[in-house]
Amino acid sequence: MKTILALLMSIVCAPVACAQSSDWQKQWDETLTAAKKEGKVVVVGSPDPVMRNEIIPRFTRQFGIQVEFLAGRSSQTLGRIRIERSSGLYLIDVYMAGAGSTFYSLHPEKMIDPLKPLLIHPEVTDAAKWKRGKPWFADAEEQYVLVLFSSVESLLMVNADYVKPSEIRSAMDLLKPKWKEKISAEDPKTDSSSGAGMALHWLNELGPDYVRKLYVDQKPTLSKDRRQLIDWLARGNYPICLSCKIEGANELTKEGFKLQEVFDIEGIRNRVTASPFLLTYANKAPHPNAARVFVNWLAGKEALEIYSRENRTATMRTDVDESFLDPRVIPKPGVSYFEAIDAKWIANGRLEAAEKMKEALATR
Amino acid sequence: MSTITAPPLASSWPRLRGVRVAEVFVLLFFCLVMALPITFMLAGSFNTAAPGQPWSWGVENWVRAFSDPQTLSSLWMSFLFSVVRLIPSLTLSVIVAWLIARTDMPGGNAIEFLCWFAYFVPDFPLTLAWILLLDPHFGFLNTAAKYLPFVDGPIFNPYSFWGIVWVHLGTGGIWLNVMLLTPVFRRLGASLEEAARVSGANTFTTLWRITFPVLSPMILAIAVLSFIKGLESFNTELLLGLPARIYVYGTRIYDYLRQEPPAYGEATALGSVFLLVLFVLAFFYRSYLQGKKKFTVVTGSGYSTLRVKLGKWRYIALGGIVAWFLIMMVLPLVFLIIGSFMRRYGFFNISSPFTLAHWQNLLGDPLFIGSLKNSLVIASTTAILGILIYSIVGYLLASRKLVAPAALEFFCWLPWVVPGILMSLGLLWIFLATPLRGILYGTVWGIALALTINDSPVSTQAFKSGFMQLGPDLEESARVSGASWSYTYLRILLPLVAPIAVTVGMLNFGSALTSISTPVLLYSAESRPLSILLLEYSFTGEIERAAALGLLITGIICVMMLIGRRFGLRLTGPSREEAKPRGAV
Numbered sequence: 001m002k003t004i005l006a007l008l009m010s011i012v013c014a015p016v017a018c019a020q021s022s023d024w025q026k027q028w029d030e031t032l033t034a035a036k037k038e039g040k041v042v043v044v045g046s047p048d049p050v051m052r053n054e055i056i057p058r059f060t061r062q063f064g065i066q067v068e069f070l071a072g073r074s075s076q077t078l079g080r081i082r083i084e085r086s087s088g089l090y091l092i093d094v095y096m097a098g099a100g101s102t103f104y105s106l107h108p109e110k111m112i113d114p115l116k117p118l119l120i121h122p123e124v125t126d127a128a129k130w131k132r133g134k135p136w137f138a139d140a141e142e143q144y145v146l147v148l149f150s151s152v153e154s155l156l157m158v159n160a161d162y163v164k165p166s167e168i169r170s171a172m173d174l175l176k177p178k179w180k181e182k183i184s185a186e187d188p189k190t191d192s193s194s195g196a197g198m199a200l201h202w203l204n205e206l207g208p209d210y211v212r213k214l215y216v217d218q219k220p221t222l223s224k225d226r227r228q229l230i231d232w233l234a235r236g237n238y239p240i241c242l243s244c245k246i247e248g249a250n251e252l253t254k255e256g257f258k259l260q261e262v263f264d265i266e267g268i269r270n271r272v273t274a275s276p277f278l279l280t281y282a283n284k285a286p287h288p289n290a291a292r293v294f295v296n297w298l299a300g301k302e303a304l305e306i307y308s309r310e311n312r313t314a315t316m317r318t319d320v321d322e323s324f325l326d327p328r329v330i331p332k333p334g335v336s337y338f339e340a341i342d343a344k345w346i347a348n349g350r351l352e353a354a355e356k357m358k359e360a361l362a363t364r
Numbered sequence: 365m366s367t368i369t370a371p372p373l374a375s376s377w378p379r380l381r382g383v384r385v386a387e388v389f390v391l392l393f394f395c396l397v398m399a400l401p402i403t404f405m406l407a408g409s410f411n412t413a414a415p416g417q418p419w420s421w422g423v424e425n426w427v428r429a430f431s432d433p434q435t436l437s438s439l440w441m442s443f444l445f446s447v448v449r450l451i452p453s454l455t456l457s458v459i460v461a462w463l464i465a466r467t468d469m470p471g472g473n474a475i476e477f478l479c480w481f482a483y484f485v486p487d488f489p490l491t492l493a494w495i496l497l498l499d500p501h502f503g504f505l506n507t508a509a510k511y512l513p514f515v516d517g518p519i520f521n522p523y524s525f526w527g528i529v530w531v532h533l534g535t536g537g538i539w540l541n542v543m544l545l546t547p548v549f550r551r552l553g554a555s556l557e558e559a560a561r562v563s564g565a566n567t568f569t570t571l572w573r574i575t576f577p578v579l580s581p582m583i584l585a586i587a588v589l590s591f592i593k594g595l596e597s598f599n600t601e602l603l604l605g606l607p608a609r610i611y612v613y614g615t616r617i618y619d620y621l622r623q624e625p626p627a628y629g630e631a632t633a634l635g636s637v638f639l640l641v642l643f644v645l646a647f648f649y650r651s652y653l654q655g656k657k658k659f660t661v662v663t664g665s666g667y668s669t670l671r672v673k674l675g676k677w678r679y680i681a682l683g684g685i686v687a688w689f690l691i692m693m694v695l696p697l698v699f700l701i702i703g704s705f706m707r708r709y710g711f712f713n714i715s716s717p718f719t720l721a722h723w724q725n726l727l728g729d730p731l732f733i734g735s736l737k738n739s740l741v742i743a744s745t746t747a748i749l750g751i752l753i754y755s756i757v758g759y760l761l762a763s764r765k766l767v768a769p770a771a772l773e774f775f776c777w778l779p780w781v782v783p784g785i786l787m788s789l790g791l792l793w794i795f796l797a798t799p800l801r802g803i804l805y806g807t808v809w810g811i812a813l814a815l816t817i818n819d820s821p822v823s824t825q826a827f828k829s830g831f832m833q834l835g836p837d838l839e840e841s842a843r844v845s846g847a848s849w850s851y852t853y854l855r856i857l858l859p860l861v862a863p864i865a866v867t868v869g870m871l872n873f874g875s876a877l878t879s880i881s882t883p884v885l886l887y888s889a890e891s892r893p894l895s896i897l898l899l900e901y902s903f904t905g906e907i908e909r910a911a912a913l914g915l916l917i918t919g920i921i922c923v924m925m926l927i928g929r930r931f932g933l934r935l936t937g938p939s940r941e942e943a944k945p946r947g948a949v
Contacts, residue, residue: 042889047900057730068889071900075626079789080885082415087796089805091888100624109415187606189619221607227905228603231710237501248905251707255714 027120028296032063034289040066041290044081045096045277047071050310058306059297065290074101081111090284093291096277102145103346106280114143115281121296131316135299138278138341146279146295148304151314151329152337153198153271154246154261161258162239170266171206174240175213183220184229184238189361198243198271200353201338205268208360214242215361233259246326247311263328272331273340276311382849383765390757391768394775397817401790402639402782409632415625425629435616439637442613445525445601446594449532454587457541460685462571464542465549468671469678475685476546477929482693483539484874484921485700486914488902491600493696493703494531496710498522504699523608531600534692537593541586543871544822547863548582548829549575557672567672582829584652588645589821592780595638613637617783631786638781646774704911722908726916731897738808739893740920742883743876745812750823750872751865753816755858758827762834776824779817784881788814792885806888814886815876823868830861870928874921 035041045051048071056067070077074097084091095106106112119125119135127134136147156174158165163182168174174183188199188211203211214220221238223229230248233241234257249259263270279298285291297303304315314322314330322330331337339345412422429435460479464472497504500518509515521527556578560570576583598614605612613634620631674681703709707719726732760766761773779787791814795804804810834857842852858865880895887896894917901910 047903049904049906052729052731052900070887070889071896071903072884073622073903075622075624076785076884078415079626079628080792083789083793083796087793087801089796089801091806098624105415105625222609223606224602227907230905234711235502237499252711252714255708255711 024120024122024125031120031289031292035063035065035287035293038065038287038290040068041093041287041294042068042070042091043094043096043294044070044072044077044092046074046098048096048276050307051096054306054310055298055303058302059294063293063297065293067294074098074105078105078111082109085111090282090286092282093285093287094294095280095282097280098276099274099278099341099346102278102280103139103341107139107144111283112144112280113283113285114141115146115279115295116143118281118292118295119146119299120292121300123301124296124299129301129317129319131318136316138274138343140343144280146299147274147316147341148279148299149274149276149307149313149315150272150331151275152263152331153273153275154263154328155198155265155268155270156262157233157241157244157246157249158260158262159233159236159239159258160260162236165260165262168240168262168265171202171210171268173265175210175218179218179240181219181221182238183214183218183240183242184232184244185215185220185222185241186226186229186243187222187224188215188357196354196357197273197340200350200357201271201340202242202268203357203360204349204353205338208356211357212360230259247313250312261326261328269336269338271340272337275313276307278341383760383763384767386756387760387766387768387772390760391772391775393753394772394778397791397794397813398775398778398820401787401794402778404793405628405632405782405786405790406636409629409636411629425627426633429620429630429633432616434611435613435634438611438616439613441610442595442597445528445532445597445612446591448529449537449594450587450590453533453537453541453590454583456688457538457545457586458576458583460538460542461545461549462575463681463685465546466552466575466672467674467678467681469674469681471682471686473929475682475689476542477925478689478693479539479542479546480870480874480925480929481918481922482689483543484878484925485535485693485697485918486878486898487535487599488603489700489703489907489911489914490535490696491531491603492709492907492911493699494522494534495604496699496703497696498527502710522604525608525610528601528604528610531604532594532597534696535600537590538692540822540871541590543867544586544826545579545582547826547867548579548833550863552578552833570672579829580652581832582825584649585825585829588649588777589780589825591645592638592641592777595641596780596783614783621783621785628786628789631783635781635783635786638783642774642777642781646770646777650770650773700911701915704908704915706908709908709911722906722912726909726912729897731892732894734890735892735894735897738891739877739895739917741808742812742815742891742893743873743924745809746815746819746876747869747873749812749816750819751869754820754823754868755827755861755865757820757824758829758861759831759853759857761824761828762831776820778820780821784818785884787818788882788885791817791882795886806886806891808891808893811883811886811891811893812876814882815879816872818879818882819868819872819875822871826864826868826871827861830864831857834860866928866931870925873924873928877917877921 043051048069051069051071056069059065059067070092078101081092095102095112097106116135116137123129124135130136131150136150137143137145138147139145156168158168163179173179185199186196188196199211199215202214220242221232223232226243226245226248229238229241229244230252232238233244234249234252244259246253246259246261249257253259279295281291281295301317301319304317305320307313308315308320308322309324312325312329314325342349409425410421410423411419412424413420460475463469464476495503498506498520500506500521500523503518503520503522506518506520509519522531552575556574557570560574565573596614598612598618601610601612602615602618604610605615617631617634620627620634704722705718705720706712707717707721708714711717757772757776761769761776766772782790792805795801795810795814798804804813838856838860839852842856847855877893878895880899883891883893883896884899887893894913898910898913898917901907901913
């Protein structure tokens with residue numbers, strides 16, 4: 001009976017599906033033709049070896065469209081783009097920026113246009129391909145800011161030759177005197193760093209007093225250089241690192257350095273982030289068709305799998321192979337996480353927490 | 365009785381008018397490219413509205429910036445660093461330049477070349493090399509020292525006040541000073557020194573009472589440059605100071621600029637302190653120089669460059685300099701070179717620690733060849749533009765015929781007292797506001813112009829000091845002989861300052877290849893230079909590839925230096941062999 005019903009459904013629906021298929025195909029072909037005429041897409045983002053070494057060559061090879069990637073610190077790049085725009089120059093097509101730049105600059109300053117209408121390829125529009133049942137737009141209008149990654153962040157990393165992960169079961173364990181001057185971290189006062197993001201998370205979960213004890217009384221050694229932090233961790237200079245990420249330690253772990261991520265610490269929830277970037281479409285983009293091709297491809301399986309493998313990050317797609325990921329980075333249903341791009345947190349919580357952070361660290 | 369006829373007044377009038385016209389042009393140019401962007405940034409610091417919103421005036425940014433208790437403490441720390449570095453760096457560089465240019469110490473030319481080379485080794489990888497040598501936990505020297513019987517624990521620590529001072533002494537300061545001072549010492553005629561010696565003065569007295577006072581404009585200018593640069597410095601402090609909780613003023617500005625959205629207002633407010641310091645220093649500098657002609661060392665009446673004979677001390681001096689160079693440059697450089705061939709910089713205990721992969725990846729990077737071409741075009745253009753513009757500015761400042769010399773002098777210093785990224789932001793604004801934006805924005809030409817502007821302090825001071833050494837009689841003689849100003853300038857004055865021109869050209873070439881903060885806001889995909897590629901590698905933690913690229917850039921500069929020096933030495937006049945008194949120029 002089920003087989004007959006399925007057969008009937010397929011006979012009824014086939015022409016509709018066929019028509020839809022030919023609709024998107026026609027639109028896609030037209031877009032592609034126009035995009036090739038435009039010749040290039042201009043993308044802005046943080047310096048990114050994955051983009052430079054993998055994404056750009058593959059995209060160009062596949063579509064014959066050049067990618068001009070302007071890499072730089074978002075604070076600098078956005079300053080430049082503001083002046084360009086005030087002079088009537090609109091040179092950018094696509095932004096790949098962090099949550100701070102996206103929600104505190106691009107969106108409120110109307111530097112972006114809705115991205116949702118650009119998504120036409122069935123690989124992207126197919127609801128079944130997305131973990132949330134549809135592409136997730138994190139802005140209130142659900143039009144502008146496309147979230148492509150959602151990954152659980154470790155709370156810290158340890159060098160197991162010096163610190164057993166079991167020695168840090170609760171947040172209070174970190175405050176023990178034996179870890180004094182054994183901890184390293186990114187400067188929590190640098191607003192744009194992810195280290196600061198993590199420090200804000202500690203503050204949000206455990207309060208300013210805890211953060212003061214951790215970042216002041218425990219005398220952690222600070223750096224603004226992620227590579228320096230990882231190297232210190234590997235050498236055991238500072239065997240606990242509050243800001244290290246496993247993607248920076250891949251090579252060292254392969255060499256046998258016992259660098260381990262710690263996800264479970266009693267008293268603090270895990271944080272889910274959209275790192276490494278949020279995708280947005282520039283207002284008055286000069287190459288709209290090339291931009292459309294680029295965002296459809298970037299949100300597709302091939303590109304996201306590259307990012308997932310290189311950055312050890314879970315994506316929002318259901319069809320990306322996650323077998324090579326640490327299962328702990330994949331958000332699990334039913335677990336309470338802190339969502340780093342939650343609208344309320346972005347609108348108020350983060351800014352309030354940043355103020356509290358300044359007060360808490362003022363004694364340094 | 366013969367009658368001496370004064371030269372007709374009419375002949376000096378067009379000359380003076382030419383100077384006036386040049387002064388007006390130069391002032392207008394500087395107003396446009398230096399004063400206007402800075403005024404724009406200063407005005408912007410009083411805008412309290414969020415980016416993208418209509419301007420709203422207020423002093424909140426200034427209050428916020430200066431009410432932070434860390435601002436004053438970091439300013440004091442920067443001041444301390446600047447002064448502590450300045451004293452040994454200036455003393456050593458004056459001595460080394462004198463030894464190279466004015467004595468019979470062997471190997472002077474080679475040492476001068478090595479200074480050039482050392483100056484252009486990029487700071488970031490070199491600082492990493494020092495960490496590898498001095499880190500208290502794993503530093504090579506500390507590890508080696510453990511085997512000494514009387515050593516108990518690490519003896520070096522780069523994450524400290526003195527560690528930072530030490531690294532600074534090896535990365536730039538002294539080398540630059542020697543590069544600037546040597547041509548000026550070379551240009552110094554020996555007649556005054558000879559007169560001193562004939563009067564019974566020994567070498568030290570001659571140096572102290574004659575040579576240094578005569579060269580004081582350049583020495584003072586370098587002191588001011590070094591002091592301001594020291595106040596602004598933050599890159600090394602960021603890497604070495606933060607772990608020791610040493611915060612400097614530049615780091616405060618950097619933090620404001622890195623905020624999201626960036627706090628340009630607060631950063632500009634803090635940057636204004638450099639302007640204030642400049643006002644004060646410029647005032648004293650001008651007061652010192654005003655109305656004195658004691659700096660003239662090349663006149664039409666005779667010129668010789670006899671070198672001081674050091675006797676057996678010449679080998680001791682050479683040994684000292686070579687030892688200094690080996691410790692401060694060769695040692696970290698060796699580690700830097702090794703680092704570029706290591707799978708993981710500084711990790712000797714991993715399996716197969718050495719690889720060619722970083723060099724292969726660098727040369728195979730699709731962006732590399734394009735960036736290399738862009739860098740060469742930018743650097744060559746910057747060098748030529750720098751010589752053309754600043755030789756005229758230097759001449760004008762030395763001529764003492766200007767209506768507004770203080771203003772011109774002040775403009776010339778501006779690019780170094782405004783934090784690089786703020787200056788670039790101002791220039792970006794200017795470039796986009798002009799009808800030439802199609803030529804200037806996002807192109808190699810725009811970047812070259814911006815870099816030329818950025819080179820103004822060193823270039824101007826170098827030329828100015830060079831021209832101040834030339835006596836007015838040279839120009840007067842040419843005029844009396846009927847030469848036009850342009851003929852006099854091109855055929856008499858410019859050849860005499862040619863070594864300085866070569867120095868300035870090479871300096872600008874090297875700075876253009878290594879500068880990051882200026883092109884970072886002005887480049888496009890078509891005009892991306894190598895320095896931006898270096899920034900990307902450093903930013904993403906690919907420091908081995910960054911080290912390889914840094915070395916490659918140094919290699920390119922090295923080749924250019926060899927060519928430039930050969931050319932420059934030919935223009936300098938007597939070589940060591942022919943270093944004996946000779947007649948008038």
